[in-house]
Amino acid sequence: MDAIEAIRSRRSIRVFKPEPVPRKVLQEVLDASRWAPSWANSQPWEFAVVGGKVLDQLKDRLEERVKAKSPESPEIPKPGFTGQYLARIERTRDILDSFRYPPGVEITPERRAEYVAKASRFLGAPNGIIVYIERSLGPYAIFDAGMMAQTICLTAHAMGLGTCLMARVTYFPDILREVLKIPESKLIVIGIAIGYPDPKANYNNYVRSREPLDTMVNWHGI
Numbered sequence: 001m002d003a004i005e006a007i008r009s010r011r012s013i014r015v016f017k018p019e020p021v022p023r024k025v026l027q028e029v030l031d032a033s034r035w036a037p038s039w040a041n042s043q044p045w046e047f048a049v050v051g052g053k054v055l056d057q058l059k060d061r062l063e064e065r066v067k068a069k070s071p072e073s074p075e076i077p078k079p080g081f082t083g084q085y086l087a088r089i090e091r092t093r094d095i096l097d098s099f100r101y102p103p104g105v106e107i108t109p110e111r112r113a114e115y116v117a118k119a120s121r122f123l124g125a126p127n128g129i130i131v132y133i134e135r136s137l138g139p140y141a142i143f144d145a146g147m148m149a150q151t152i153c154l155t156a157h158a159m160g161l162g163t164c165l166m167a168r169v170t171y172f173p174d175i176l177r178e179v180l181k182i183p184e185s186k187l188i189v190i191g192i193a194i195g196y197p198d199p200k201a202n203y204n205n206y207v208r209s210r211e212p213l214d215t216m217v218n219w220h221g222i
């Protein structure tokens with residue numbers, strides 16, 4: 001798969017086969033991803049790669065917190081989307097809702113809460129990666145972690161794996177810190193659900209959209 005094809009065909013996977021990804025394969029994904037760029041090659045990232053009983057424990061604890069309606073405390077504040085950005089989010093949510101709640105299934109707060117609880121279990125993925133950075137480095141290190149996260153997703157995709165970037169699994173950082181022994185000196189940036197995609201799931205195959213290029217490019221002197 002060439003780079004352009006990988007970029008265009010990577011998509012968020014939200015239904016996984018149950019088989020865990022062998023450690024050797026995860027290692028290969030991360031080994032290639034080390035070549036992501038960063039400010040002056042500072043490489044401010046670290047990963048917790050999780051599976052088996054440890055991931056089960058993490059999933060149980062996150063779900064428990066969601067079900068108890070505990071206040072969320074993400075270390076990177078959730079954006080306050082308005083206007084066109086909110087409209088895009090609502091459009092995506094409506095598409096995803098059409099799979100979560102097929103015709104005849106009423107969308108109730110209870111059903112939404114059920115979905116959020118399921119999502120907090122890394123969407124059922126057999127493996128997860130938590131990306132964190134040295135906290136003292138500031139916003140550019142978060143930018144670097146974003147470059148790394150996309151590199152992981154693209155590499156995994158090129159190797160036949162599926163990923164979903166997940167802010168959702170970072171909303172209770174104290175649990176991640178305790179289970180994965182992440183010190184306070186690190187800032188938890190993003191989680192990634194990773195596994196083999198279920199190719200039959202509609203939820204993995206809906207038609208995505210992007211805004212036309214003209215709406216985002218300003219040409220100067222060209």
Ligand SMILES: Cc1cc2nc3c(=O)[nH]c(=O)nc-3n(C[C@H](O)[C@H](O)[C@H](O)COP(=O)(O)O)c2cc1C
Nearest residue numbers: 010011012014092119164165166167168169190208
């Ligand atoms: C920072 C970030 C956080 C995200 N968090 C979640 C999440 O918690 N749950 C989820 O289902 N998808 C999450 N996503 C995936 C986006 O919904 C997805 O990238 C977007 O809808 C575009 O779809 P695509 O990845 O299939 O192209 C996240 C993406 C990013 C970049």
